[in-house]
Amino acid sequence: MGITIPAISCRPHAPQVQFPPEAPMAARQQILCAQCDKAEDYCTCEKYCCICKGMEGVRLAMDGLYYCPDCREACDVPLAND
Ligand SMILES: [Zn+2]
Numbered sequence: 001m002g003i004t005i006p007a008i009s010c011r012p013h014a015p016q017v018q019f020p021p022e023a024p025m026a027a028r029q030q031i032l033c034a035q036c037d038k039a040e041d042y043c044t045c046e047k048y049c050c051i052c053k054g055m056e057g058v059r060l061a062m063d064g065l066y067y068c069p070d071c072r073e074a075c076d077v078p079l080a081n082d
């Protein structure tokens with residue numbers, strides 16, 4: 001019988017608290033409408049998808065353009081204010 005190596009139980013079980021490298025303010029970055037430079041809540045532009053011109057479920061995306069859910073997913077653009 002050799003030496004039985006104990007399971008990882010000897011390690012402290014504390015989770016590693018590490019913040020992602022991004023600056024905290026990046027999370028609060030306000031995406032503005034590319035047309036009027038206002039946040040989605042204040043934007044009064046006619047909101048339609050920049051790809052298909054559809055108006056259903058259109059939301060402001062990270063690039064300041066409006067997308068319907070289908071096109072946004074197809075272009076892989078995250079929502080501005082998720
Ligand atoms: Zn606007």
Ligand SMILES: [Zn+2]
Nearest residue numbers: 049052068071
């Ligand atoms: Zn669309």
